[in-house]
Each structure stands twice: as C-alpha cells, then as structure tokens.
Amino acid sequence: MLRLYRSLIYLYPAAYRHEFGPEMTSVFVQARQDMREQSLLRRGFFYARETGGLLSGAARSHLGYVPVNDWTPFRRFNMHRQFRFPRSTVALMCVILAAVTFAIEKAQHIQADRTGAQLRTETAAPLILTFIVVYVAAAVAWGILFALRRTGMHRLDKVE
Amino acid sequence: MSGGRAVLSTGTLYGALQRLLAQGWIERFEGDDTSRDKRSYKLTAKGRHNLQAEIDRMRHLTRLAGLRVARKEA
Numbered sequence: 001m002l003r004l005y006r007s008l009i010y011l012y013p014a015a016y017r018h019e020f021g022p023e024m025t026s027v028f029v030q031a032r033q034d035m036r037e038q039s040l041l042r043r044g045f046f047y048a049r050e051t052g053g054l055l056s057g058a059a060r061s062h063l064g065y066v067p068v069n070d071w072t073p074f075r076r077f078n079m080h081r082q083f084r085f086p087r088s089t090v091a092l093m094c095v096i097l098a099a100v101t102f103a104i105e106k107a108q109h110i111q112a113d114r115t116g117a118q119l120r121t122e123t124a125a126p127l128i129l130t131f132i133v134v135y136v137a138a139a140v141a142w143g144i145l146f147a148l149r150r151t152g153m154h155r156l157d158k159v160e
Numbered sequence: 161m162s163g164g165r166a167v168l169s170t171g172t173l174y175g176a177l178q179r180l181l182a183q184g185w186i187e188r189f190e191g192d193d194t195s196r197d198k199r200s201y202k203l204t205a206k207g208r209h210n211l212q213a214e215i216d217r218m219r220h221l222t223r224l225a226g227l228r229v230a231r232k233e234a
Binding site for chain 2: 016019020023024026027028031049050052053054055056057058060061
C-alpha cells in the first residue's frame, strides 16, 4: 500500500510533491500504524479515504485551486450581517451600463452615417428609462421594508 | 483533538495546509523533533486574527440559534 501511496503522490505537480511529498508519506505511515489494530472494514475505509484524498488533491493542485480570499475555507458556513458585496458595486454597475449603452448608441450612429440610412430608434433612452424605473422601484421597496424594520438585518437584530 | 469526529485524508489535510500557507495564515517552524520528515506549523498573526474573527462569528451564530430554540420551547 505504501508503494501505491508513493506512486499516487507522483500525480501531484513536481513543486507540490517536493514540498509536501515526504511529509505526507510520513504522516500516512503513522496513520497506517495507528489503524493496524482496527477491523478490516475500518482499514478498508481508511485506504479508500486516503486514495480518494490523494486523487482529488492532485486534481485540485493541477487546476491551480488556491483561493486567495479569506472567505472560501468557510464558504459553506457563511452567514454574515454585512452586505454580500461592496456598496460601490451598484455605482460601478451603473457606470458600466451607461458605458455599454453609450457604445451601442455610438455604433448605431456610425452605422447610420456609413450606410446613409435614417436612424430610426434610439437605444439609450428606453434602456436608461427602464433601468431608472427598476432601480427606483427596488429602492422604494427596500425603503418600505427598512421603514417597517423588516429587512434581513432587522429581523436578525430582533432575534437578539 | 476532535474526538474522531473530523477525519481527514493526508491529501485533504495537505491541500488545506498549502492553502493556509499561501494565504499567510500559518507558517512553518522548527519543532522539537527534527528526526522525521514531519514539519511543524503555527498560526501567524494574520491567521490568529482571522481565527478569532471566525470564533466570534460562530459564537454569535450559536447564541442566536440558542435564543431561537429557547423562544420555540417557551
């Protein structure tokens, strides 16, 4: 089994293998010794878990899965009182929407100039109007909920 | 430490250690026993700070859950 374990470690990238390989093997040998007195079934589970862990670990390390943000290790248990994204995101999204709309508008003007056709519809106005209506409706709805103290944050505070 | 509730394979364990090292939450240090291939790790200041924040968050959640259960039972 140790030979199989060592050969499975070769599935990892070379840098990872050099950094952690001997240490992993050492820990595996110790864990295997601890399992020596256990039943055949438990030992079977142990070897299956080790093999599965090595295969999935090697796949992850090849995919370069090294999350650099702080929330990922605890993603499954996340429940924060703060907003899920920075509030500046809303402003940035508005800027991006305006830029895209302006680009579409500009492209239509260029097309109309080149083909000599009459520009029939304006894209920007309906888009911006729709966006403003939706944004205002959402803001009003949230304001009502906030005034009634029925937002998620308020309900969480009430529990305390 | 977990009383057998958390059982990790070495592949999973060292994947987590690699991530924690990359994030600067833990660092290696020279342990007492240098005869084996095993190395020792300890929390960095950043790791300790993040751990404390996580403990506080979980403590808050368990307190809320306790209050919820107490309210249901009352």
